[in-house]
Amino acid sequence: MPSRQPAFTHQQSTKHRATFIFIIITVFSSVLILFGVIYLIYYVYYSLIHRSRTSPLNSCPVFLKLRRFTYKELVSATNGFSDDNFIGKGGSGTVYRGILRNGKLVAVKLLDSDSLDADREFQNELRILGGLESQFVVSLLGYCVDKRKRVVVYEYMPNRSLQESLFSDRSLCWNRRFEIILDVSRALEFLHRECDPPVIHGDVKPSNVLLDAEFRAKISDFGLSRLKIEPEFGVDLFSQDLSGTVAGAGTGAGESPAIGTPVESSTEVDFALALQASSSSTPINSKVVCNRLKGLGLGFTDEKGKDVSVSHIQNEFTKYDNDDSCHNFDNNHVRESNSNANDSNSNPVDGRKSCKKQWGKDWWWKQDGSGELSSKDYVQEWIGSQICPTANAEWDDDKNSEKREFDQSPKLNTCNENKTSGHEEHEEHRGWKQHRKMQEWWKEEHLDELTNKRVEKKIKRRFKLKIFRWKRKANRHDHKSEISFRKNSKNTEMYSGDVFSRELSSTTSMRGTLCYVAPEYGGCEYLIEKTDIYSFGVLILVIVSGRRPLHVLASPMKLEKANLISWCRQLAHGGDLLELVDERLKDDYNKPQAILCVNLALACLQKMPELRPDIGDIVKILKGEMELPVVPFEFSPSPPSKLVGRSRSRRKSRTNAD
């Protein structure tokens, strides 16, 4: 018996050792795996974060073809980026005139350095424009990367942008306008049909059409462009559940909603479509508008470009609305903007000093120096009504408090009025779910913008998407914050015409330009050729009319003409298209050509992308080689939003009273 004891102990200790070794191995391998996973996560994170900044440009064949300038060279070409050589400023950088050592005149665009977006746009521009060669596309001569500085060098276009030519005193004659329309159509034909893969420009607008010495137009700015091979093109817009959109009832006045737009009764809003819908007669609660837009810092000017005092504006609002006046209206803020407005109006585009003053919050509204422009209040209305985070009851799960406010400040959104219940609502939600997917991210972006920016800036850099959501929840009720659409390099807000091109992170982008962006383009990157066609339609109207797509004067009467597209549709309805032609041309224009252009524009502006003509046909139509197909009439009731309607009825009642 005693002899068995040691054998047993020995067996036991062997067992213990084995267990111990097993535990050690397990722990060790677990730690090893854990470290491996951590390293992998870090590696992926690091490469994602640094990809856009560090990706070697030279690895792309296009960049090999382009000349790489040294920063020193460009400094000497532009005389140290001096004020005297300042040409203009856009959403992503500043453009200077320069002379290279060989005497060649160039335009040098110095991109805002501390924005990831600028970096991405820079690479996009080089990657796409660098590979293009056409007489209708501005030539990219080279680039410069120096530490954080990004510079792009283009051929110099002596007559600058169409925007400047159209909206300055030196108005363009009809023939030039028509040639420009033709040139832009050829540029798009080149991009859509002659490039392989096709290029979608994505931001066709007057400031991206540059004019050479003979006023021939070339298209520029490919920062937001897309090649058609990219994965997002796999998205079939038409595969979305369109029930209730295409076949469904229109949004009023016989208008059928655009593809990708929500069913009428949903609370989803389409920002682009909102522009057109902005003409609807939805009653707008001035108080709510004011509250929501408080902090926008938008100034107001009257027809002569003079300040309209805040109290006057308030009176106007209260006149049109029986609700309380806007208590939260930030008087100081608005006055400040107004004084800036006057500054910039006094010296619109010449010289950098005066321009610099414009590049504050108000630059978009005054970039052409037009003293009479005062579309802010109009735009405020629909921006305010569309961005409002509380307006979408389906937005997230946590909607109690939102709902409360939503109930209190309703009727900003036509959609809200037609709420359906229970099952129906569920079905509808399913119907536009896909569309919502396309759009919800940018709403989150807008919500994020409503938060404390300093905190936002810090955290966003680290955990972009996650933090976005967290912050959205955390700050959902912060309605005092400002709404901004694009940040410039100094992290001040810019209310730009480029509202849609605001990008907050490299993962998301809101692209295109307000008023030029097609309704089906829900702010994502689902660009198709027909998106360019839509923008081209708007561009034609702008060229023919010499007006901006949104052009509002303080006088309520003028609101009828505020929305160029719906005004054009109204004129088409009344058979008086020529009224749209720029008054400055007087009778000195080709009437059949003008009618052709406007009709073509209407064809391009059809809400269903597949109904818009393609660019080949457009060029033929403009050249007179093809008849313009009959355009199904899309009527959208024009502005007189509540202002016109009410002001008229008030005027009427006043006259009656008199």
Ligand SMILES: Nc1ncnc2c1ncn2[C@@H]1O[C@H](COP(=O)(O)OP(=O)(O)OP(=O)(O)O)[C@@H](O)[C@H]1O
């Ligand atoms: N190649 C060029 N030759 C002459 N002027 C130019 C050239 N490129 C740009 N400009 C001028 O510089 C201005 C700013 O151009 P930029 O492309 O930076 O901005 P944008 O197109 O006006 O706005 P965004 O970048 O927001 O679309 C233009 O309006 C134009 O007047």
